[in-house]
Amino acid sequence: MAYIDIKNVTRVYDTGDVKINALSGVDLEIERGELAIIVGPSGAGKTTLLNLLGGMDTASSGSIYVDDRQLVGLRGRELTRFRRYDVGFVFQFYNLVGNLTALENVELASQICPDPMPAAEALEKVGLAHRLQNFPAQLSGGEQQRVAIARALAKRPKLLLCDEPTGALDYVTGKEVLRLLQDTCRRDGMTTLIITHNSALMPMGDRVIRLRSGRVLESWINRSPVDVERIEW
């Protein structure tokens, strides 16, 4: 079984009158240490899939195994536990706590883990050793996203989930962030999933999955991923 093994997963949002099939039978596998790029247009179910993988939402049916752990059927506290110990999230809008310094934002995550990476080290890793004591408002968007990545990494998660990590960033900064993610994956063997609507990013992934209308349109393994620097969009 693959490190991440998703079989026939559906997610139906039932609002009473209308049923929306966000995912209607997704199958995919991602191996440990891979950088997976999930692309698709708006409403394809990218975020839903990410939420399911990150334990923020539960599938309506199917099975999701992460490192041999079945997520479907887990309940509140087990899901939280999963998020707490096994997942690192990076959002489009960083979601840093504005009232905490960069270091503290990382500590926010590290303090709930049994074996965290020291917060300063995590920030050093993302190249922000000099901005430890700055508040988010004092940082640029890229720096903020790097803090967010540091915060995700500090937990030493099993997988790093990034939802449009560059969506709010300019081209250069976005590239820097992607590069950080790619480096992290390569250097630390961190299994990383990046969700994006930007197909141009596909070459940088070890594995590429294209979604459309809640289904996997296609999925392939990229034998020779391209460095982010070389990608233009």
Add this chain to the structure above:
Amino acid sequence: MNKSLRTELAREIRASKSRFVSILTMVALGVMFLVGLRSAAPDMRFTADSYFDQHRFFDLQIYSTLGFGPTDVEALAALEGVEACVGAQSLDGTLRYRNTEKVIKLHSLTTDFNVPELVRGRLPETASECVADALLCDALSIEPGASVSISASPEEALSDDSFTVVGIVESPLYISLDRGNSSLGDGSVAGFVLLPEAAFALDYSTVVYLRADGAAALDAYSSEYKDRIRALTDAAEPLTERLAAERYVFLQVDGAEQLSKGEAELADARRDADLQLAEASRELQAGRAALDDGWAELARGREELRQATQEGRQALDEAREELNAGRKKLRAAELQLPIAQGFVTMSRELYRSNLAAARDTVSQAEAQVARQQASLARAQAQAEQAHRELDEIREGLRQNLIAALSGGEQDPAYTAEALTAALANAALEDALVEAAQHSLEAAQQELYDSRAKLEQTRSDGERQIAQASAQLAAGEAAVEEGRRELDAGAEALAAAQQDYDTQVAAGEQHLQEAEAELQRREEEYAAGVTALEEAKTEAETALAEGREALDRAARRLEDLAPAETYVLDRGSNYGFVSYDQNAQRMTNLARMFPVIFYLVAALVCLTTMTRMVEEERTQIGAIKAMGYGTWSIAAKYLIYGALAALIGSVLGAAIGTVLFPWIIFSSYDIMYDLPQLTLLVNWPLCLAAAAVGLSVTVGATLWAMLSTARQTPAALLRPRAPRPGKRILLERIKPLWKRMSFSMKVSARNLFRFKKRLIMTVIGVTGCTALLIAGLGLHTSIFNILDVQFFDLYRYDVLLTVDTDTPGVGERVEAFLESRGETASWAGVYNRSVRFSANGKTVEGYVMVPADPAALGEQILLRDMDTKQPVEVPAEGALIDLKLAELLELSPGDTVQADVGRMLSLRVDSLREHYVYHYAILSTAAYTALTGETPSPNEYLIRLDQNDDASVSAFCKALMGIEGVRSAQNKAAMARSFRNTMNAVDAAVTVIFLSAAALAFVVLYNLTNINVTERIRELATLKVLGFYDPELAMYVYRENIVLTLAGIILGQFFGKYLLAFLIRTVEMDIVMFGRDPHLQNYLLSVVLSLFFAALVNYRMFFRIRKIDMVQALKSVE
């Protein structure tokens, strides 16, 4: 605003029910509290005002020490601005019913003034009927129909003292339970009695009641009313003074006139009395003389009768004697008759025997003759001799015969002697012949003689018999005659006797009648004398009384001082004023308190609405981007806020208008006799409160809205620049900061990041905690003092009041107390109701003089308020209670005036802890030095070994049996009744407390809600990061807890001041509320606040748990 926006509004409200409801609730609470508390006093006043108007309550009452004549009343009635005016009586007095005597106020019934409210029975119809105070009737269990005796002061004011209570009433003059003070008895008045005017015997009025024109239309508690009454008072005062001056002159002149007239009348009366007495005395004297004459006549009559009787009796006796003599004579005659008879018989016998003897003699003589003849013949021989002797013997015999004839007796011997003698010598033979001759002759003679003698004897005898018979017959005739005479005499005597008896009886009867008549007249005379004596005494007494009355009148005239007049408005009526004060207390309470309350509520509303607008920033941007104008966007929020505020205002105003005054009034109703509360809708207040609520909510919305809407849609649609993080002051203190845990640091920083929320929360919690402390504090201040006062300070169980006018009552009571085993200890005190004044303020209270200060200390714990150390009754100066000192702004060394009829200057020596009523305690020496009087105890404070209700009431009952005991009260019962009166204030307190609690809850809930809503994205992030729900909750709570704690701590201080402020506003003059900080209240307020916080946080936990990470993080803020 178009349809979609309207729909959106409706949806918004439905979606954010809790926010809508919390705004609504806060506005409602704020308005309710403000309107409610502020309405209470006007409602109370309006109710009282209508009651007073309805019962024709006076506007002014005018007193003069000289009273008012009818013309005075007319003059006052004619005063401009006077609608009505009446002279009436208002006096002190006492009422006795079944051996209980109470000091009361007597008023005359006035039809158009101070009309009483009949509770039961009917109004008086005759001068001997009255109606009595319901309170008094309750106390004495008087029912309609009861007979009571009432005396007035002065005593002559009532013509009679026995009255029948025909009705039980309440009077507008006495709407409070307090009936005032009197100079009689122990000074406290137990109630009032209304008597018909006819029951009074005064020719003047003691009081004049006035009503001002149009005053009834005004609110008696308003300043217009006060102004109008002031004006009338200003007009009435000089008039009253003039009238009083005139009355003074009139009384003087009239008094002098009356006095001289009285003197004249008295002199006349004396003369008349003397005259009448003299006349009567003269009449009596004449009567006496007549009586004496009568008696003399009677005596004379009696004497006459006696004489007549005597004479009569003498005559009768004589007659009787005569009769008796006659009877004796008759009896003698009668006795003679048998003698005569015997005489006759004897005569006859004698005659017969004489005859026989004579016959014998004859026969013998014949024989003799024969024999003699024979002898003669024989003797013839001898005869010649015998003849000579015979001759001689013849001679002798002749002589003998003669002798016999003269003497009756015949002695033959002589013959013999002579014969013998003749014989003797010589011639015996011759003598013998002679003798024989003689003898013959003698015999013949003798025969002859004897024949003669026979004849003689016969005739003699026959004569003698005839004589005797004649004598007998004469005797018999005489006896017969005598008898007849006797009978006639007896008859006459009997008649005389009868006549005599009749006459005597008649005389005696006449005399008796005369005597009886005299006796009667004597009695009449005696009665006359007694009557005269009585008349004399009577006249003396009447004259003495007249004299005394005149003297009194003279003295009074002498003492007659110019009148002191008092023109008093309703402010002089205790019920009116104390009610006003209570209403004022409510006004004071309503002044600051609800404002704080309201501010807290408004502030939270403001925050909520601001927050709401900010939350929907993006949506606003979107709608604006669609081309809606700022106002149509704002409309939604404005309407949202306005709707919540409006509904809240209406609800709050409605509930507040009804509920608060009702609760407060019902509590005061215990102390006041007033009808059902009239609820007034205070429209300006309601509208103002609603307007404030509305404007705060809408204003906040508008402000937030405008500052938001001013931005371009693009800016709005962009995520709002996150609020920059900042270093807080705390971080500069490195050692502390380093030591803080991460989460504490986060919380610390968050706290200071949202300053507005911090301030809001702290203010909210502070306010609520303070309100809780104030509410709880008031409650305990009120009720703890009762325990402290009645059970810590008052150590006695029975308060005994005695009438010192009853001689020997003190000794009896003390002996009783000493004799009873259950008495633990006791103290006698002299207690007098006085009016204290100093620094321009006046307070009612008591002067207490213990007979033995140490014994008093046993019964009442005298101690310092702060140190709780015992204080002693000072040898000089007064020991007063702290509250009195506070009210009159006194401190030790100052002087306070005590009005006991005259002013006593007391130097304040020390202060003591005391809560209920005011006392100045003086030593006997100090009191004596001030007044010159040595007071004897009129109250006894008694501690018993067993103080359960049954033992105490049994003991009280025993005490009541002692003559001169007025009342024996169980302290525990007093405490209970006091507690009841304090319930009024407590009701207000409860309202405050509950409102504060409700507000505390809503405020905390709302603020926490905002806290969560505002940071939902942050929370979602944390949730994504893997925070467990409790950790997440704690992340929020930590701040809440800190803020709550801060609020609680601040609230403690604020509450302390609020409580102090409230105590001063709500506290009554006669009571000092506890000043001790009751730690448990502060603790309880903390616990309650924490409890509310916990409750809110518990409720919030579910909200936090339900945070949808996906939703929260998906949308761009």
